[in-house]
Amino acid sequence: MSLQWMKRRAVARCAIAALLLGLALLAGLAVLSNQSAARTATTVAERQLVSQHWGSANLHIGDEYDVLTDYLQVESESNQMRLTAVIGSAAGDLRWLYAHGGSTDSPRAQALQNTYDGYSYTLRNLVSSDRTIYSAPVEADLAQAAKSATTLRKLAAENVTRNDREISEVLAASKTDGRRLLHAVEVIIAVDLVLVLACAFVLLTYQNSTERQAAENRYRASHDGLTGIANRELLTERVQAEITVADRTGEGVGFFLLDLNRFKEVNDTLGHHAGDLLLQEVARRLAASVRKESLVARLGGDEFAVLLPGVASAEDLVAIGDRVLAGLNGVADLDGVSVDVSASLGAALYPHSSTTAASLLQHADVAMYAAKRGHLGISYYDPEADEHSFERLSVVGELRHAIEVGELELYYQPKVRMSDGRLCGAESLVRWRHPTRGLLTPDKFIPAAEQSGLMNPLTDAVLTAALDQQTRWRADGLTLPIAVNVGAACLLDLGLPARVARLLDRFGADAADLTIEITESAMIADPARATAVLSELRALGIKLSIDDFGTGYSSMSYLQTMPLDELKIDRQFTTKLTTTPSGRAIIGAIIELAHALELDVVVEGVEDQETYAIAQELGCEIAQGYLLSRPLPADDFRTWATDHGADAYMGSQVTAA
Structure with missing residues (x-):
């Protein structure tokens, strides 16, 4: 694992963690804002309700005083009934304020209730007194009623004003808190935006890195790691693709299979490093000796292949093979040591000698071994040689069976x-009593047994x-x-x-x-x-x-x-x-x-x-x-x-x- 990759992973994790933290803070602020708004709304509603009761009490007290004034000016039965009806009308509001007014309004409501009770008592006395007869107590009650009404209305108005002021303060504090929360949200959103951009950058970087890695993996999967040329997998795909094109255009597809001569000697004598250098040089020479549309591949070991689309005839293919060998053969310098490079080349052509992708590769392989055995340099596929190869291959399986079932016989020479x-x-001397080919001498099966x-x-x-x-x-x-x-x-x-x-x-x-x-x-x-x-x-x-x-x-x-x-x-x-x-x-x-x-x-x-x-x-x-x-x-x-x-x-x- 590279240090750079570890750094990128650490940055990505930190960015994601910070983004999650920012989102969590935003969520927390949203919850806090909602709670604050809810508390403010509750407080305002409570204060408004208290204020409404203070206002209602104030209104009732004022109504009582107005009805009293009317009664004193025109003493009639209707005004008396009106006055009697409104006496004590503010008592309900004051009781509510005492019960629900809290630590501030309850004592005030209690004090006002006491004054109001006296005021109501005075009004009842005035209603029940005979005003046709002047008396000092009646005049005193009138004066006291007027004074009490003024005091009660003033106190009620003050409490209404106070509650309205407190509501304004609550709203102002809530507004201040809201601005603070909004500022915090703006800051966090800005930070989160930066983190989102950072995460996006990291993700894009990862995506590009992943795509590059995928491309490298595809390249490695289809190319030889030592020489950089195509490998067997890519060659197989290209052979099939070129055959498909050839079927449509009517052109031929040529195929070379090459095996280096004396490569093992280079490995054994100079070491595997020199062998690797030789393989790289061979790949370079092969790539330089064919057209760009051709494909040079390493199949493994010292075996190479060349795919040549657009070849018209076997003669053209052999001529190209001669040029390839001419470009390949010669002295190569391997870290100061000169070695001679040569190869055996087998050639096959689709669709002239081979009719499928598999047979094209197989026939080139047969031709290559024919070139190696005969020291020919290049050999074009010969069906008769392939028959001999098939015969040798079948001999191996049959010989194994012959050994198991006892088809071997011994002859003795004195x-x-x-x-x-x-x-x-x-x-x-061993002989093989073959079920279809008769008695076989050792030269017919011993080489196959050795191989x-x-x-x-x-x-x-x-x-x-x-x-x-x-x-x-x-x-x-x-x-x-x-x-x-x-x-x-x-x-x-x-x-x-x-x-x-x-x-x-x-x-x-x-x-x-x-x-x-x-x-x-x-x-x-x-x-x-x-x-x-x-x-x-x-x-x-x-x-x-x-x-x-x-x-x-x-x-x-x-x-x-x-x-x-x-x-x-x-x-x-x-x-x-x-x-x-x-x-x-x-x-x-x-x-x-x-x-x-x-x-x-x-x-x-x-x-x-x-x-x-x-x-x-x-x-x-x-x-x-x-x-x-x-x-x-x-x-x-x-x-x-x-x-x-x-x-x-x-x-x-x-x-x-």
Whole structure:
């Protein structure tokens, strides 16, 4: 997680938190404003109600006084009735004010009530007195009534005025508070607006960042991280898109598949950094050698592809391929080290040789491997080569099944000791009884087994069959050494000695009667590992033989370190034994070398008596070839052995291949 991203996230969170706080303050101010307005309205309503009762009391007192004045001026029955009716009319208002006036108006109402009660008493006295007779008490009541009325009206008016003033003060205070709240709201709204803008900016920044990240992710998902060119996913999409366009326009779509030559050597020798630099240089050269509308892609490892829309013919495609290889091949500088760059290129064209996107890629792959095998540089798709590839692919699946169900058979070729011409062993040769193609020799399926990882189960099956047959012969009176040829993959398998030991125990076989033949290619792959496996096999008592000696590159050095018992001279040297002086000299040198290392020598490919005689003269111990016998099925071999008096022979060597 980058520091910049963490800062942006912190800013965004702070802005959002502040905005939420501002909104909360606004909400709080709104609630406070509503509460204040409600309190003000309640207070004003209460004061107005009090003021109304004070005004009503004042009005009643004034009415009483006015009716009294009328009564004093015109003493009539109607005026007397009016006066009697209004006496005490303000008492209800004063009682209400006393009960609801609060701490301020209740005492005032009580004091006024006391004065009003006296005033009402005086009025009743005046109504009940006989005014036709002058008396000092009546005059006193009149004076007192007038005075009390004036006092009562004045007090009532003062309370009305006071309440109106208090209402004005409440309203003024409420207005002041409202202005303050409004100012606070304005400030908070301004702050919130700034925060909203900040949040909007942050959100836009995040959106832009997200869009950029999405674009980068799309680019990374469709492009190779090392070279920056398209990857397999984008290539597949573009191939289908270009084929759709080609179907509409009638143009062709060309496709190249390239595999670098000797790339592994660069990685192993100079390191992966140099390999990466080489891949980047190859991508640059490929992109520079094709048109802009073409697509260059890396499929993985050192495999590249080029999609070329608008190609008219196979000839044009091959010509473009030549130009691509010309631009690609050459010396590249990798951090001061010059390496030679070359590639094998397979070409296919839609719709001429391929009819779908999948077949276009598949056919280019077939053509590329044809170019690599034949060192052709460029190869256009050949349907016949594809049929061979399909045949090899089908062989792998069928061979796996053949091993499981026991379709393999062993043939045996005799080996004869040259000193007395007697049988001393047999080389077992595997055959495949194919259900539709008949009996297949090893060259038809061993390469497929080596490439598909089937050599271990195949070798185990041959070992089992050979030891089983050896046991059967032994029960029939024929005790004969036998051996199995082991490929490179098996020789590098640390579990091989244990499996061989279990098979020897299973069949009760003598380890000295089993010889395992190895090839030089197994030694070259991993000498240390191969030596460890051979040493364990030798410790079991098994004899070891090096097959096809002289056809590899490093036999001399391996002869000094490998725990060997036997050396077999390849037939390509044997055939020259009677035709060239150098052939005789080479075989003589090999025999002397083997004897110096205390190894027995087997000469393969002995097909005539002259070859047999020369090999015997040069000191070979054992001969093998068509002169003696072709490879035979187990029963036929048993008959051949009986005819050659092999029943009495014990303790020689045989090979299985």
